Amino acid sequence: MVTPDCEQVQQQSHSWVGQRPDALSCWIWQLDLDELRLDEDQLSGWLSVHEKERAGRLSNRILRERFLKSRYILRGVLALCLACKPSDIYFLLNKNGKPALDGVDSKGLRFNLSHSGSRMVLAVGQDVALGVDVEGIRDVTDILRLGKRFFTLEEFQQLQSWPQEHREQAFLACWTRKEAVVKAFGAVMWQWMGHFQVNIDPHASPRIIDSDSTLPDLSQCRLYPLTGMTPAIGVLAAQKKLVHVCYQPVMSWMAQFDHACL
Numbered sequence: 695m696v697t698p699d700c701e702q703v704q705q706q707s708h709s710w711v712g713q714r715p716d717a718l719s720c721w722i723w724q725l726d727l728d729e730l731r732l733d734e735d736q737l738s739g740w741l742s743v744h745e746k747e748r749a750g751r752l753s754n755r756i757l758r759e760r761f762l763k764s765r766y767i768l769r770g771v772l773a774l775c776l777a778c779k780p781s782d783i784y785f786l787l788n789k790n791g792k793p794a795l796d797g798v799d800s801k802g803l804r805f806n807l808s809h810s811g812s813r814m815v816l817a818v819g820q821d822v823a824l825g826v827d828v829e830g831i832r833d834v835t836d837i838l839r840l841g842k843r844f845f846t847l848e849e850f851q852q853l854q855s856w857p858q859e860h861r862e863q864a865f866l867a868c869w870t871r872k873e874a875v876v877k878a879f880g881a882v883m884w885q886w887m888g889h890f891q892v893n894i895d896p897h898a899s900p901r902i903i904d905s906d907s908t909l910p911d912l913s914q915c916r917l918y919p920l921t922g923m924t925p926a927i928g929v930l931a932a933q934k935k936l937v938h939v940c941y942q943p944v945m946s947w948m949a950q951f952d953h954a955c956l
Contacts (some may be wrong), residue, residue, distance in 0.1 A: 702921060702939045710950050712777040714803060718937040720819045720930060722920065723771060724828075725944045727763045728756075728812040737762035740769045740780035764814050767944075768807060770951040771816060775803055780951070792880035806877055813926050822936070825877030827870045828920070828928040837865045844872075844887040848903075852894050860896075866927055867896035871917055874931035875902065878915065892917070900929055 715721045737759075738746055745765055752758035769780035772795070776783070786796035795803060802821040807814070810830040817826040834840070841853045849868055856864045871892040876883050890905035890912060900917035916935050920928035930939065 702918075702941070704941050704943070710774045710947055712775070714775045714801075715818060715820050715940065717820045717822065718935075719940055720817055720822070720824060720918075720932060720936055720938070721940050721942050722826075722930070723767065723814075723816040723818075723942045723944050723947070724920065724922065724928070725767070725814055726812050727760045727809075727814050730763050732763060732766065734759070734762060737766045741765055742784070760809070760812060760814075764807065764809060767814065767948075768805070768816060771818065771942075771947060772803070772805065774947065774950060775818065776800065788880045790880055790882050792877065808877075808928070810926055813923070815920065815923075815928050817930055819932065819936075823878050823880070823933040825874040825879070825931040826920075826928065827873040827877065828923065828926050829866050829870050830926045831863075831866065831924075834862050834865055837861055841865060841868075844869075844884070846888055846891045848891050849894055856894070863896045864894045867900070868892060868894040870927055870929045871900045871931075874917065874929040875912070875915060878931040878933055879910065896927070 738749065741749070749758050749761050752761060769783055772783050773780040776799070784796045785793045787793055803818065804820070804822060804824055805816065805818045806824045806826045807816050808826045808828045810828045813828055813830060815826050815828045817824045838854065841850045845853065845868060853861065853864055853868070872887055872890070873883065875890065876886045886909065889909050891903040893901055893903060900919055902912050902915055902917065905912045914934050916932050918930040918932070918936065918939055920930055922941070
């Protein structure tokens with residue numbers, strides 16, 4: 695059974711304007727994008743020209759709507775945290791494509807976003823780099839081929855020895871843990887995946903076991919399982935130990951999005 699080494703709580707508030715996590719907390723929003731009923735004009739009103747162009751290149755209606763909804767949620771949440779207009783938020787990308795806040799007084803606010811199908815998870819923290827990954831439980835073809843290509847030798851050998859009927863769960867547990875770490879450091883998946891080891895048991899608390907000298911020091915990085923993800927699994931990585939992971943009421947935040955526009 696997974697037992698996270700920090701407190702995981704549900705959070706409530708009468709007003710979210712200007713609210714933000716403290717330096718030892720991470721706030722989590724998780725939702726099914728397909729359950730949101732919003733029209734495209736409403737969704738695209740806050741978006742940048744670049745974001746609208748990205749949406750326009752998505753010919754599949756479902757994928758386009760999911761993209762628009764995820765940016766709507768992201769901008770709305772960040773705007774409430776920063777007490778600014780959603781359209782006043784600008785993003786910059788590091789050399790590997792990881793986004794961060796730019797153009798507003800972000801006051802150390804950090805975020806990371808992940809999708810799997812219609813499932814979305816947003817993590818927001820204060821003065822701590824974060825990575826989050828969510829993967830829907832599904833059939834994965836060529837598990838051993840993928841494991842041999844991307845995992846360390848130790849992880850691959852464990853995967854090989856895992857009972858075949860549970861091997862997909864072990865593969866996805868390993869994958870989400872590694873991807874969350876890579877995202878926390880704003881790195882490139884294929885350059886990092888084979889250079890650090892995590893535990894692959896999906897029923898054990900996620901942790902980093904070892905890393906080689908080609909990577910930065912990972913000793914302070916911590917992994918936290920995300921709850922309530924069925925039928926998906928999610929992992930949060932933070933570059934330092936957290937005390938609280940706080941799950942936010944999505945609909946309560948959305949009801950106050952208009953307040954950020956005032």
